[in-house]
Amino acid sequence: xxxxxxxxxxxxxxxxxxxxxxxxxxxxxxxxxxxxxxxxxxxxxxxxxxxxxxxxxxxxxxxxxxxxxxxxxxxxxxxxxxxxxxxxxxxxxxxxxxxxxxxxxxxxxxxxxxxxxxxxxxxxxxxxxxxxxxxxxxxxxxxxxxxxxxxxxxxxxxxxxxxxxxxxxxxxxxxxxxxxxxxxxxxxxxxxxxxxxxxxxxxxxxxxxxxxxxxxxxxxxxxxxxxxxxxxxxxxxxxxxxxxxxxxxxxxxxxxxxxxxxxxxxxxxxxxxxxxxxxxxxxxxxxxxxxxxxxxxxxxxxxxxxxxxxxxxxxxxxxxxxxxxxxxxxxxxxxxxxxxxxxxxxxxxxxxxxxxxxxxxxxxxxxxxx
Amino acid sequence: xxxxxxxxxxxxxxxxxxxxxxxxxxxxxxxxxxxxxxxxxxxxxxxxxxxxxxxxxxxxxxxxxxxxxxxxxxxxxxxxxxxxxxxxxxxxxxxxxxxxxxxxxxxxxxxxxxxxxxxxxxxxxxxxxxxxxxxxxxxxxxxxxxxxxxxxxxxxxxxxxxxxxxxxxxxxxxxxxxxxxxxxxxxxxxxxxxxxxxxxxxxxxxxxxxxxxxxxxxxxxxxxxxxxxxxxxxxxxxxxxxxxxxxxxxxxxxxxxxxxxxxxxxxxxxxxxxxxxxxxxxxxxxxxxxxxxxxxxxxxxxxxxxxxxxxxxx
Numbered sequence: 186x187x188x189x190x191x192x193x194x195x196x197x198x199x200x201x202x203x204x205x206x207x208x209x210x211x212x213x214x215x216x217x218x219x220x221x222x223x224x225x226x227x228x229x230x231x232x233x234x235x236x237x238x239x240x241x242x243x244x245x246x247x248x249x250x251x252x253x254x255x256x257x258x259x260x261x262x263x264x265x266x267x268x269x270x271x272x273x274x275x276x277x278x279x280x281x282x283x284x285x286x287x288x289x290x291x292x293x294x295x296x297x298x299x300x301x302x303x304x305x306x307x308x309x310x311x312x313x314x315x316x317x318x319x320x321x322x323x324x325x326x327x328x329x330x331x332x333x334x335x336x337x338x339x340x341x342x343x344x345x346x347x348x349x350x351x352x353x354x355x356x357x358x359x360x361x362x363x364x365x366x367x368x369x370x371x372x373x374x375x376x377x378x379x380x381x382x383x384x385x386x387x388x389x390x391x392x393x394x395x396x397x398x399x400x401x402x403x404x405x406x407x408x409x410x411x412x413x414x415x416x417x418x419x420x421x422x423x424x425x426x427x428x429x430x431x432x433x434x435x436x437x438x439x440x441x442x443x444x445x446x447x448x449x450x451x452x453x454x455x456x457x458x459x460x461x462x463x464x465x466x467x468x469x470x471x472x473x474x475x476x477x478x479x480x481x482x483x484x485x486x487x488x489x490x491x492x493x494x495x496x497x498x499x500x501x502x503x504x505x506x507x508x509x510x511x512x513x514x515x516x517x518x519x520x521x522x523x524x525x526x527x528x529x530x531x532x533x534x535x536x537x538x539x540x541x542x543x544x545x546x547x548x549x550x551x552x553x554x555x
Numbered sequence: 556x557x558x559x560x561x562x563x564x565x566x567x568x569x570x571x572x573x574x575x576x577x578x579x580x581x582x583x584x585x586x587x588x589x590x591x592x593x594x595x596x597x598x599x600x601x602x603x604x605x606x607x608x609x610x611x612x613x614x615x616x617x618x619x620x621x622x623x624x625x626x627x628x629x630x631x632x633x634x635x636x637x638x639x640x641x642x643x644x645x646x647x648x649x650x651x652x653x654x655x656x657x658x659x660x661x662x663x664x665x666x667x668x669x670x671x672x673x674x675x676x677x678x679x680x681x682x683x684x685x686x687x688x689x690x691x692x693x694x695x696x697x698x699x700x701x702x703x704x705x706x707x708x709x710x711x712x713x714x715x716x717x718x719x720x721x722x723x724x725x726x727x728x729x730x731x732x733x734x735x736x737x738x739x740x741x742x743x744x745x746x747x748x749x750x751x752x753x754x755x756x757x758x759x760x761x762x763x764x765x766x767x768x769x770x771x772x773x774x775x776x777x778x779x780x781x782x783x784x785x786x787x788x789x790x791x792x793x794x795x796x797x798x799x800x801x802x803x804x805x806x807x808x809x810x811x812x813x814x815x816x817x818x819x820x821x822x823x824x825x826x827x828x829x830x831x832x833x834x835x836x837x838x839x840x841x842x843x844x845x846x847x848x849x850x851x852x853x854x855x856x857x858x859x860x861x862x863x864x865x866x867x868x869x
Contacts, residue, residue, distance in 0.1 A: 217659075217662075217663055218663060219663040219664050221663070222659060222660045222663035223660065223663075225656075225660075226649065226652055226656065226660050229651060229652050229656065230649055230651050230652060233651040233687075234651065388649075391646070391647035391648075391649075392643060392645060392646045392647065393646060393647060393648060393649060395613065395643060395646070396641075396643055396646040396648070396703070398613070399611060399612075399613055399636075399639075399641040399643065400636065400641075400661060400664040400665070400707075401633065401636035401637050401664050401665060401666075401707070402664040555613070
């Protein structure tokens with residue numbers, strides 16, 4: 186103010202209304218602070234958009250539920266086999282893992298040919314048994330072993346070594362355990378990029394952003410408000426998806442929760458910066474969504490959301506590992522499934538931090554305010 | 556140094572701005588006095604919005620000088636932002652947010668200003684206080700935009716086409732509001748392509764065309780400057796022979812005659828002499844009169860006289 190005073194002495198009548206003003210800013214509550222108001226506005230806009238709520242909260246859970254059901258571990262399958270004589274059928278039925286059908290010879294041959302049964306057991310010459318099956322099919326080979334064991338035992342064979350089984354079905358090695366951290370990473374990426382991208386481009390298209398910069402609003406508050414609302418939303422999103430995984434599928438949480446929180450925040454900031462970069466210049470929703478898909482689509486495929494990223498050729502691995510979603514998912518899986526600490530996922534954290542440090546300043550540099 | 560009054564709230568000198576190969580503002584000078592409502596009048600594309608956005612510090616001029624409230628954008632941007640109220644053309648505020656929430660947001664950016672509920676009362680939106688912006692009518696949205704410009708109790712108010720697209724009733728309502736702020740001693744710069752709006756609201760106007768001001772003064776001065784008090788318009792359709800325009804020009808009290816699309820427009824200094832003379836002349840030529848209108852000269856006529864075009868041609 187002080188440097189403007191000299192101007193006003195030269196032009197004294199310029200501010201006749203100034204005298205009525207209080208000398209300093211009036212004391213104001215926290216919620217009247219510009220940053221709080223901007224963040225609140227972000228929340229209101231988000232929560233009043235039913236579609237956004239669906240994509241962020243409901244969709245990942247539907248996806249997890251659907252895939253969890255489809256790939257759930259079933260009890261060991263019973264193998265279907267066929268035979269043609271009642272004697273053989275009786276011997277074979279001694280094994281609980283075999284589902285034995287006694288058929289006429291033509292019907293049995295037809296069933297074998299069409300794959301309805303994995304193996305056909307026929308009496309051969311001199312009390313021998315003939316197994317007909319496809320030895321390139323694992324089910325056929327297993328059926329051959331089980332059927333032969335049943336036949337030999339029925340004929341009086343005694344195993345020379347006694348053996349027993351202890352079964353283990355360990356949580357953490359199932360597909361759903363693999364999937365939940367993948368979906369979590371995908372969700373953090375999607376909501377950061379979509380959440381920032383669409384809101385920013387929409388505000389620019391409506392000239393709302395231009396209207397805001399015509400006020401004394403500090404520009405960095407505007408960008409900070411996105412970050413703050415993202416972090417609060419993060420807590421809700423993550424607890425929603427993880428809560429679902431834990432209560433419905435008993436997904437293990439072997440790592441420490443504070444570590445997991447750090448990973449989620451770093452991931453979110455990193456994707457937030459990427460989202461900001463994507464939205465920094467686009468003027469239309471169409472242009473922005475094209476860019477977002479271009480950036481996210483490859484990562485959905487190669488970063489190991491639904492299947493391991495190791496399946497891609499070794500040559501591509503360094504590139505895949507440098508992608509932020511790969512780093513995020515690897516770190517989340519290590520935390521949740523192996524109980525890894527932050528030190529053990531430091532390489533992934535470095536990748537995420539690098540994306541943040543590169544994208545954020547570039548986005549600010551390129552950002553179009555109008 | 557041009558002699559300028561010490562009470563200038565806004566002084567613009569030799570402003571230039573080019574977008575690619577289009578010259579939007581071409582050496583413009585303006586002076587807005589403290590406490591007055593100044594109108595920038597001109598057709599679409601005359602450079603009004605570019606000019607006002609340069610004054611608002613939103614667009615960088617190629618050259619020229621803008622002095623606002625004794626300050627310049629290069630040195631006092633933060634201070635200026637606190638003291639300006641700005642309404643932009645075609646801003647769409649967030650649809651999902653309510654009126655009061657929008658005002659609270661804008662209020663939070665300013666150090667001083669009235670309480671949000673006071674501003675809402677000022678623009679008569681009390682009933683819509685808790686409605687979402689998306690559900691407001693065009694006039695209500697425009698009043699909300701005005702409220703957003705007033706939350707910081709500004710010394711200088713910029714209004715860019717505040718009533719464009721509104722129905723006549725909503726325009727009248729907005730005019731009343733703007734007149735009330737004038738009484739509080741605020742300086743206002745508004746752009747419009749409605750001449751009646753400028754005549755109604757503005758103490759002084761500048762008429763802009765092709766990036767320059769072609770006339771500046773009070774509406775009364777500008778109208779007087781064309782030396783015409785009245786306009787006579789008539790149609791002489793269905794005539795067997797063409798009208799002799801030159802004969803009309805020679806009549807007493809007639810300044811100028813224009814004919815376009817079957818309508819003839821005459822600029823007239825003395826209506827009581829010109830109209831009987833016109834009727835006599837038409838009878839002499841044997842041309843039947845199908846329509847006759849007269850009105851006092853307006854800013855529109857000033858624009859037509861200066862440029863040969865109508866304000867809303869473009």
